[in-house]
Amino acid sequence: MLSDFGSILLFMIAGVLFVAIALFVSKLVRPHRPNADKLSTYECGEEPIGDARIQFNNRFYIIGLMFLIFEVEILLLFPWAMVFQDLGWYAFSAMFVFVFLIFIGFIYELGKGHLKWDLPSPAVPEYVEGVGVVERDIRTEDDEFESDGGLTFK
Amino acid sequence: METFFFVFIATFAICTALAMIFSGSTVNSALYLVLHMLSISGFYLLLQAQFLAVIQILVYAGAIMVLFLFVIMVLNLGEDDTLKSHINFKEIFAFLLGVVVLAQLLYIVGGYSGVLPELTVEQAKAVGTVEAIGDELFTTFLLPFEVTAILLTAAVVGAMLLAQKTSNVED
Amino acid sequence: MEAPIVSSYIVMAGALAVLLNSAAVVVYVERRVAAFIQNRVGPNRVGPFGLFQPLADVIKLIFKEDVTPIYGNRTLHTLAPMFPVITALITVAVIPFGDGLFITNINVGVLFILAVTSLGVYGVTMAGWASNSKYSLLGGLRAAAQMLSYELPLGMAIASVVLFAASLSMVDIVNSQLYWWHVFVNPIGAIIFIIAAFAEANRTPFDLVEAEQELVGGFHTEYSSMKFGMFFLAEYMHVVIGSMLITTFFFGGYHLPFAGYYAHLLPEAGTWLKAMLDIAVFLGKTGFFVFLFIWVRWTIPRFKYTQLMSLGWSKLLPLSILNFAVIAFILMLIHG
Numbered sequence: 205m206l207s208d209f210g211s212i213l214l215f216m217i218a219g220v221l222f223v224a225i226a227l228f229v230s231k232l233v234r235p236h237r238p239n240a241d242k243l244s245t246y247e248c249g250e251e252p253i254g255d256a257r258i259q260f261n262n263r264f265y266i267i268g269l270m271f272l273i274f275e276v277e278i279l280l281l282f283p284w285a286m287v288f289q290d291l292g293w294y295a296f297s298a299m300f301v302f303v304f305l306i307f308i309g310f311i312y313e314l315g316k317g318h319l320k321w322d323l324p325s326p327a328v329p330e331y332v333e334g335v336g337v338v339e340r341d342i343r344t345e346d347d348e349f350e351s352d353g354g355l356t357f358k
Numbered sequence: 359m360e361t362f363f364f365v366f367i368a369t370f371a372i373c374t375a376l377a378m379i380f381s382g383s384t385v386n387s388a389l390y391l392v393l394h395m396l397s398i399s400g401f402y403l404l405l406q407a408q409f410l411a412v413i414q415i416l417v418y419a420g421a422i423m424v425l426f427l428f429v430i431m432v433l434n435l436g437e438d439d440t441l442k443s444h445i446n447f448k449e450i451f452a453f454l455l456g457v458v459v460l461a462q463l464l465y466i467v468g469g470y471s472g473v474l475p476e477l478t479v480e481q482a483k484a485v486g487t488v489e490a491i492g493d494e495l496f497t498t499f500l501l502p503f504e505v506t507a508i509l510l511t512a513a514v515v516g517a518m519l520l521a522q523k524t525s526n527v528e529d
Numbered sequence: 530m531e532a533p534i535v536s537s538y539i540v541m542a543g544a545l546a547v548l549l550n551s552a553a554v555v556v557y558v559e560r561r562v563a564a565f566i567q568n569r570v571g572p573n574r575v576g577p578f579g580l581f582q583p584l585a586d587v588i589k590l591i592f593k594e595d596v597t598p599i600y601g602n603r604t605l606h607t608l609a610p611m612f613p614v615i616t617a618l619i620t621v622a623v624i625p626f627g628d629g630l631f632i633t634n635i636n637v638g639v640l641f642i643l644a645v646t647s648l649g650v651y652g653v654t655m656a657g658w659a660s661n662s663k664y665s666l667l668g669g670l671r672a673a674a675q676m677l678s679y680e681l682p683l684g685m686a687i688a689s690v691v692l693f694a695a696s697l698s699m700v701d702i703v704n705s706q707l708y709w710w711h712v713f714v715n716p717i718g719a720i721i722f723i724i725a726a727f728a729e730a731n732r733t734p735f736d737l738v739e740a741e742q743e744l745v746g747g748f749h750t751e752y753s754s755m756k757f758g759m760f761f762l763a764e765y766m767h768v769v770i771g772s773m774l775i776t777t778f779f780f781g782g783y784h785l786p787f788a789g790y791y792a793h794l795l796p797e798a799g800t801w802l803k804a805m806l807d808i809a810v811f812l813g814k815t816g817f818f819v820f821l822f823i824w825v826r827w828t829i830p831r832f833k834y835t836q837l838m839s840l841g842w843s844k845l846l847p848l849s850i851l852n853f854a855v856i857a858f859i860l861m862l863i864h865g
Contacts, residue, residue, distance in 0.1 A: 208633045208634070208635045209633070209635065211541060211622060211632050211633045212619050212622045212623075212633060212635075212641075214541065215541070215545070215618050215619045215621070215622045215632075216615055216618070216619055218545060218618060219611070219614050219615035219617075219618040219619065220611065220615065222549070222614065222618075223610065223611045223614050223615075223759055226591075226755055226758070226759065227607070227610075227755050227756065227759075229591060229755075230590070230591045230592075230593075230595070230754055230755035230758075231595070233591060233592055234591065234592055234593060234594055234595060234754060234755075235592075235594045236594065236595075237594065238596070242596050243596065243597070243598060243599045244598070244599070244600070245598050245600055245601075245660075245661060245662045245663075245751070246598075246662055246664070246745070246750055246751060247662070247663065247664075248745070252600075252662075255600075255661070257658075257661065257666065260667075260670060263674075264670055264673070264674050267674045267677055267678060267838075268674075268677060270842075271677040271678070271680070271681065274681050274846070275647075275680070275681070275684070278681065278684040278685060278688060279640075281685075281688050281853070282639070282640060282688060282691060282697065285688050285691040285692045285695075285857075286691065286695050286696065286697065287695075288692075288857065288861070289695065289860065289861070289864050293861070296857070296861055299857075300854070303850065303854065307850070310846075310847070314842075314843055
């Protein structure tokens with residue numbers, strides 16, 4: 205079995221060597237003429253402002269977390285998928301209970317809207333005849349806007 | 359050959375673990391931890407436990423460490439020493455706690471040495487396959503398996519509630 | 530025992546050479562097909578029909594100056610291009626090309642592919658983080674979240690294949706399609722897998738990672754010279770590998786459709802001839818899916834990020850789980 209994984213190890217070594225050699229050859233022949241403008245961060249020609257490593261939206265964290273939980277579920281499905289035909293209806297129903305329990309959590313998240321990536325809906329001022337300027341939420345007006353984050357105007 | 363691989367992987371594991379602890383940047387630490395996880399899956403392979411080896415990569419290196427990286431980036435812990443504590447009292451407490459845990463581990467492992475059955479390579483191979491794990495999981499260990507599902511669901515809901523508190527502010 | 534070891538080295542070297550060269554071929558094909566679709570000529574100056582264009586590109590990349598941003602992390606910036614190339618190379622190690630023609634047949638081949646896919650996240654995240662540029666970081670994070678999200682439907686689609694094959698070995702999965710390809714018995718799984726494979730390869734319509742109009746170059750904005758070349762190479766290697774995986778899991782690998790019904794009627798072929806035919810069938814199907822990747826790229830516009838995420842989480846994932854459950858139930862009714 206070691207030899208089975210040994211050939212994968214060989215491929216890994218081949219990959220490292222390939223990249224290393226390619227980068228090394230390029231290092232030998234390419235020019236090296238740095239200056240401050242070249243080495244600064246690229247921001248479409250503007251002077252870079254601030255650090256790039258800002259705090260970003262914690263939706264990414266939620267995605268990571270949900271991925272972890274479902275990954276574990278999927279991994280537990282694999283051994284079951286291999287043996288379920290031999291184990292009969294008992295093991296079969298056991299797995300369905302498992303999937304159902306996980307699914308409850310998933311539906312809860314969906315219902316609460318944690319998996320929605322819509323942007324916060326802005327209140328848009330609009331002039332209405334006889335009433336004056338009113339602010340309205342463009343997303344609640346039409347369900348169609350819901351799906352694309354309320355960014356399109358008709 | 360197997361001894362050579364063991365020594366190689368063990369050295370690699372210890373080096374990456376030390377590098378993780380002593381590395382100044384949190385992102386580097388996390389990446390060293392990924393390498394450490396990969397070397398641990400190498401140990402599983404040497405013990406003929408293929409399923410565990412792949413799970414180790416998938417769950418720990420592929421999912422948990424990505425989550426770690428996300429958390430580091432969300433908290434914006436860059437190259438600085440934000441995580442380093444300057445209070446000695448905490449360090450002493452952590453050291454004492456470490457010693458207690460180590461003693462516990464040694465006691466538990468010591469109690470089991472010699473109890474483990476001697477397996478030939480063929481027997482070990484048979485135990486480590488996915489079929490064998492599936493058979494055991496869905497007959498002998500069915501109840502713990504179902505409880506895992508409840509645990510996972512609770513984890514989903516709990517984590518979301520915690521994350522939501524901050525997400526309202528951020529939006 | 531000596532002979533198989535030698536031949537396995539030959540297979541190994543052959544697979545490596547094919548994969549590395551296929552990336553160059555795919556680059557050329559992509560530019561020609563794109564030109565055809567857009568009613569242009571495409572590269573036609575270097576060599577006959579512009580065939581040496583990829584070679585010229587490589588030589589150009591080698592001689593380009595390398596610029597590493599000083600505000601970034603130099604070591605990680607250099608190491609990041611290694612990840613996608615290595616993950617592409619080690620995936621090909623478990624794919625069978627023909628009857629008995631595989632580099633290694635591990636018992637957990639399917640899970641191995643999932644594991645390698647999940648490690649692919651690090652290349653883009655590291656590149657984005659190490660560049661310390663706003664475009665790179667946003668691109669890297671988007672890429673990471675996208676790859677994570679689409680790995681779940683991918684995994685479920687593969688699990689529904691395992692239901693039929695009852696094995697995690699890639700060779701067994703191909704052989705279980707001797708009579709019926711999985712795409713005929715599991716079409717929803719096949720569609721989900723193809724969509725997820727597009728997303729994992731970061732190709733249009735899911736190339737939010739390097740959406741030029743908003744993120745310049747995405748995670749490789751700050752990359753130049755051969756380091757950029759490695760990302761470029763890896764992208765096309767992942768296209769080839771995605772096609773190989775679609776072929777292996779759902780389109781019968783090296784088997785012709787319904788081969789089991791009429792294979793015994795055909796004249797017996799010699800070992801070498803059979804190997805050549807197997808490889809030809811496999812590469813033919815792979816070539817078709819590479820073409821599909823290119824075709825889709827130049828036909829379908831890009832998604833929005835909100836659409837991408839909602840497609841992955843609230844549509845593909847429940848659908849793939851449902852598909853898995855229904856197939857398991859039907860199989861249980863038939864065989865249980």
